[in-house]
Amino acid sequence: MSETDPRAAEQAPSARPHTGRRRNEAAHRAILDAALHLLADSDGTPVTIDAIARTAGVGKQTVYRWWPSKGAVLLDALTDRADRDVSDQPDTGSLRTDLRAFIETTFDAAQRSTTASALRTVVREAARDPHLAELMQTFTATRRTALHELLARGRERGELDGGADLDLIVDQVYGLFWYRFLLGHAPLDAAAAERLAATLTEGNRVS
Amino acid sequence: MSETDPRAAEQAPSARPHTGRRRNEAAHRAILDAALHLLADSDGTPVTIDAIARTAGVGKQTVYRWWPSKGAVLLDALTDRADRDVSDQPDTGSLRTDLRAFIETTFDAAQRSTTASALRTVVREAARDPHLAELMQTFTATRRTALHELLARGRERGELDGGADLDLIVDQVYGLFWYRFLLGHAPLDAAAAERLAATLTEGNRVS
DNA sequence: CGCTTGACAAGACTAGCAGTCTCGGCAACC
DNA sequence: GGTTGCCGAGACTGCTAGTCTTGTCAAGCG
Numbered sequence A, B: 001m002s003e004t005d006p007r008a009a010e011q012a013p014s015a016r017p018h019t020g021r022r023r024n025e026a027a028h029r030a031i032l033d034a035a036l037h038l039l040a041d042s043d044g045t046p047v048t049i050d051a052i053a054r055t056a057g058v059g060k061q062t063v064y065r066w067w068p069s070k071g072a073v074l075l076d077a078l079t080d081r082a083d084r085d086v087s088d089q090p091d092t093g094s095l096r097t098d099l100r101a102f103i104e105t106t107f108d109a110a111q112r113s114t115t116a117s118a119l120r121t122v123v124r125e126a127a128r129d130p131h132l133a134e135l136m137q138t139f140t141a142t143r144r145t146a147l148h149e150l151l152a153r154g155r156e157r158g159e160l161d162g163g164a165d166l167d168l169i170v171d172q173v174y175g176l177f178w179y180r181f182l183l184g185h186a187p188l189d190a191a192a193a194e195r196l197a198a199t200l201t202e203g204n205r206v207s
Numbered sequence C: 001c002g003c004t005t006g007a008c009a010a011g012a013c014t015a016g017c018a019g020t021c022t023c024g025g026c027a028a029c030c
Numbered sequence D: 001g002g003t004t005g006c007c008g009a010g011a012c013t014g015c016t017a018g019t020c021t022t023g024t025c026a027a028g029c030g
Helices: A025-040 A049-056 A060-066 A070-085 A095-111 A113-126 A130-156 A166-183 A190-202 B025-040 B049-056 B060-066 B070-085 B095-111 B113-126 B130-156 B166-183 B190-202
Strands: none
Touching: A025 A049, A025 A060, A025 A070, A025 A113, A049 A060, A049 A070, A070 A113, A070 A130, A095 A113, A095 A130, A095 A166, A095 A190, A113 A130, A113 A166, A130 A166, A166 A190, A166 B166, A166 B190, A190 B166, A190 B190, B025 B049, B025 B060, B025 B070, B025 B113, B049 B060, B049 B070, B070 B113, B070 B130, B095 B113, B095 B130, B095 B166, B095 B190, B113 B130, B113 B166, B130 B166, B166 B190
16 A cells, blocks of 8 residues: 555565564463453453563563553453354254354353453453453454344345344344343343343244 | 440430531532533543542542542432433333333433433443442332333233243343443434334233 | 674553542531 | 531552563574
């Protein structure tokens, strides 16, 4: 995008590959591992950068050299774990079955012992950190899109009313999920997933 | 509860009514007004106790003499306003109509210009302040109970399935509400209220 | 080998905020 | 006029995010 700039070639990464000491990958991993470990048994209490650096046996500046803010580290640590949990949704041909499976998977993944308190902590931090909130939103967007497509398939098959508001249904799923997940006053179990899927399909079927 | 304790009478408020200077009601009101005013145009950014005290023309210690924490002040200021907004729900005899009205009222009340950012700020603070979170929960409990009773009336009239999970329906309403209210990515308008009420009644009607 | 570059650990430092403490003053009632 | 307790002002502690400094160490280059 900068071919018109004669200095671009000089600044391009290939022009002068690297000099000086190389990045320490062990430190990089140690930071992510420390962050995830601290998040995992933090149970909602904030995790400090000092604690992460100390646990990783690393200087604070090394953390800030590779991440712009505390939130970025936390989210990176979380996605590092969550990426392994993403699974494609099966297409059984029944909206209600697909939806129930999607919701149940979401509930289960969030409540895995290693993930749960990490996720809770990050969301709580995001409530006060606009930058982290934005990162979170792109993080959740993929899941929202997947659900939206699942619903669109069902609507095309005639299992939902043509005028159904898919965005609203998506928000009903994630609204309930976050509400119960963060407050913890009621279960996010298979029964809840089943009932939620039933309500949403029955309440929006072709009239 | 302490009649067996001989010191109870001495410690009872009537034993020694009061000595010393009286509480300054003007300062009390000035603090609440300052808090509400700052909350109203804070748009999510935290409100500091220093700012409240300075705006109210009051010493910080005066704030902490009457409220135990920052969260308590904020919530007190908020409820001071919200109490005037509570209205009884009409019982039209139709669950769907009652539910639609309840949801729409909730949406509207939360989005009143003076309330909206105040509520957003308090909830964001509550994410990091367990004490405030607890206060918030008793604050919202009244509204949740009202909705639950509205649903129970409908179920008794046979408008909902006998096995319907009313707690889940309540959480679906407030889950969606908070989700959209806090993220602000989609509207909380009359159309959304209408569709939500329709989905919930249709999706849980007698089978 | 010696030089330059840049990552590294350690930790001092700044800035902002919640909540506490101290002080001198003032109002109410004895 | 003395005691009690509220008041405004502001210093102070403790905690945390993020920056800056210092001295060191590793990687390539000539």
